[in-house]
Amino acid sequence: MSKIFKYLILLFTIFFINANLQATDGYSYKMKTIGKHDGEVLGVFVNWNNSMFASCSVDETIKLWKLPEGKEVCTLHGHLGEVNNISFSGNDKWLASASTDQTVKIWDVASCKEIETLEGHTDMVIGCYFSQDSASTFVASTSFDKTVKLWDVRLGTEIKTLHGHTASINNVAYSYDGKYLASCSDDKTIKIWSTDLTTKTPIMTLTGHNAPVLTVIFSFDSKKIASSDQNGEIIIWSMPEGKMIRRIKGHTELVQDVSFADDNIRLVSGSLDKTIKLWDTDTGNLLFSFDTGNEVWSVDLVADASIITFGCEDGTVRMLIRQQEKAPKKPVKGGKK
Amino acid sequence: MKKLLTFGICIAIAFCLQIQPSKAQLINTVVSITGRVIDEITRQPLGTTLEIFDQSGIRVNRAKSNIKDGYYFITGLKPGQTYIIRNLIDFNAETRYLNHRIEIAIPNTDKYSEFSHDIVLIPATKDLQIPLRVSPFAAGRSKLRSGAEKSLKHYLETLKENQRIKFEIVVFPDNNAQASENLTLTNQRAAALKEFFETNGIKSDRITTKGNNALDPLNPPPMGKASKGKKYKGTIYIVIKNS
Numbered sequence: 001m002s003k004i005f006k007y008l009i010l011l012f013t014i015f016f017i018n019a020n021l022q023a024t025d026g027y028s029y030k031m032k033t034i035g036k037h038d039g040e041v042l043g044v045f046v047n048w049n050n051s052m053f054a055s056c057s058v059d060e061t062i063k064l065w066k067l068p069e070g071k072e073v074c075t076l077h078g079h080l081g082e083v084n085n086i087s088f089s090g091n092d093k094w095l096a097s098a099s100t101d102q103t104v105k106i107w108d109v110a111s112c113k114e115i116e117t118l119e120g121h122t123d124m125v126i127g128c129y130f131s132q133d134s135a136s137t138f139v140a141s142t143s144f145d146k147t148v149k150l151w152d153v154r155l156g157t158e159i160k161t162l163h164g165h166t167a168s169i170n171n172v173a174y175s176y177d178g179k180y181l182a183s184c185s186d187d188k189t190i191k192i193w194s195t196d197l198t199t200k201t202p203i204m205t206l207t208g209h210n211a212p213v214l215t216v217i218f219s220f221d222s223k224k225i226a227s228s229d230q231n232g233e234i235i236i237w238s239m240p241e242g243k244m245i246r247r248i249k250g251h252t253e254l255v256q257d258v259s260f261a262d263d264n265i266r267l268v269s270g271s272l273d274k275t276i277k278l279w280d281t282d283t284g285n286l287l288f289s290f291d292t293g294n295e296v297w298s299v300d301l302v303a304d305a306s307i308i309t310f311g312c313e314d315g316t317v318r319m320l321i322r323q324q325e326k327a328p329k330k331p332v333k334g335g336k337k
Numbered sequence: 338m339k340k341l342l343t344f345g346i347c348i349a350i351a352f353c354l355q356i357q358p359s360k361a362q363l364i365n366t367v368v369s370i371t372g373r374v375i376d377e378i379t380r381q382p383l384g385t386t387l388e389i390f391d392q393s394g395i396r397v398n399r400a401k402s403n404i405k406d407g408y409y410f411i412t413g414l415k416p417g418q419t420y421i422i423r424n425l426i427d428f429n430a431e432t433r434y435l436n437h438r439i440e441i442a443i444p445n446t447d448k449y450s451e452f453s454h455d456i457v458l459i460p461a462t463k464d465l466q467i468p469l470r471v472s473p474f475a476a477g478r479s480k481l482r483s484g485a486e487k488s489l490k491h492y493l494e495t496l497k498e499n500q501r502i503k504f505e506i507v508v509f510p511d512n513n514a515q516a517s518e519n520l521t522l523t524n525q526r527a528a529a530l531k532e533f534f535e536t537n538g539i540k541s542d543r544i545t546t547k548g549n550n551a552l553d554p555l556n557p558p559p560m561g562k563a564s565k566g567k568k569y570k571g572t573i574y575i576v577i578k579n580s
Contacts, residue, residue, distance in 0.1 A: 082566070159450070
């Protein structure tokens with residue numbers, strides 16, 4: 001009897017530890033809720049120097065948070081619709097936000113004040129991405145109006161509109177070498193565009209997804225693209241060839257957000273199946289999985305992957321904080337930077 | 338005397354500053370606008386003629402959009418100026434389009450630049466259903482949400498520019514839960530939109546309204562979980578009632 005009792009205690013202990021610290025191959029994280037929006041958190045974005053991250057929500061606001069403590073800095077009001085995505089500029093001075101109110105807004109991070117509103121899309125704006133050079137002159141945005149627009153932030157005006165997708169466009173990413181834009185769409189394709197101001201046709205179209213493609217992102221060396229879709233599949237592509245390297249069927253529900261670590265190998269994904277997963281994109285191996293207990297709408301990483309920030313369906317903004325430090329193979333920086 | 342001299346110098350400097358043309362004016366900088374003309378419903382490119390006016394109403398340019406890709410190119414515009422672009426109605430065209438007027442403010446710049454702006458035209462077709470791209474209501478609410486006037490501006494401006502057009506506001510519910518409640522809600526939403534248009538200068542005899550108690554058969558809710566921006570909201574149409 002006492003043996004059975006001891007066995008049950010042991011099982012319970014294992015179960016308890018597993019619920020809090022889920023570890024695979026040395027990746028152990030503990031979850032912390034740091035604050036709350038009044039609705040789904042549709043985007044999180046860690047800045048370049050990992051001192052801050054931003055979250056945006058259907059509650060029409062953006063919040064800035066200090067890292068690593070996760071303390072709220074300020075709330076940005078101004079959009080008149082859901083804020084669907086956000087992006088810090090490469091110099092960390094500004095933040096761009098994309099909204100259902102059909103606009104992109106540029107915010108000054110230091111003062112938490114709106115700088116300008118970019119108008120021109122004719123349907124809700126879903127994605128935005130700041131150029132990651134130190135000047136941070138340009139912002140790209142995507143909309144359900146099936147266009148990608150490039151904006152000059154200094155002039156506050158639209159300088160290029162890209163047509164080619166045949167359905168709503170969900171997201172956009174700038175390559176870190178500044179040469180390319182990638183956009184993904186309900187037409188199940190990813191299109192690669194040149195950032196030069198004269199070329200207006202896509203350089204190539206990546207096909208392989210069997211469902212609407214929800215997000216796309218470049219690795220920091222601009223040699224890989226990761227994309228995720230409505231069926232929960234992630235595909236890794238090589239750049240500039242545009243060849244499919246790997247398919248990862250990692251989630252049972254749609255994957256709304258993915259983000260590369262600075263080693264250009266690890267990729268974090270967040271899904272409405274309530275899990276966050278960390279992948280080795282070279283092997284396709286799952287490094288770590290965490291059941292958050294709530295639908296995950298957005299995810300990003302900070303330096304050395306010691307913190308994963310994410311936003312949930314219940315409005316909470318949360319962090320996964322690494323518990324056991326195993327020395328990584330090489331120093332890493334992380335995030336959609 | 339010294340004071341008078343200083344005052345005179347000040348006046349002279351102020352005068353010089355006032356008549357000093359901007360750098361852009363000195364070097365006669367011009368900028369261009371380019372973009373596509375597309376159909377509001379099909380999103381297909383359109384070939385049409387555009388006229389460009391300055392703020393005093395003088396036509397400064399005319400351009401044609403390419404029928405194959407809808408591209409237009411307008412040049413010779415001055416930095417810092419605001420222009421009005423109108424489409425010229427082609428009465429011989431297979432599909433006619435409503436009058437459209439847009440105002441474009443050109444940023445100040447010292448070098449030649451090309452700016453982009455797409456122009457969306459609404460077909461002038463009887464019984465055409467024009468869906469509102471962004472719902473002006475929050476889920477379950479019948480009051481226009483804050484900022485709804487921005488998303489309705491495009492439709493309001495077009496209706497103002499086409500005084501002879503009569504139209505119906507048709508509203509479908511967000512779900513199929515309670516038919517009677519749905520009808521009440523959609524009637525209230527239609528009334529709120531009618532009030533918005535009337536308040537903003539559209540005559541009430543041009544507008545009729547219609548609520549519905551069941552989901553829009555042309556736009557049913559998606560199966561499975563919806564991704565970002567696709568949370569289902571009842572469709573709202575502006576239906577043109579005369580050609």
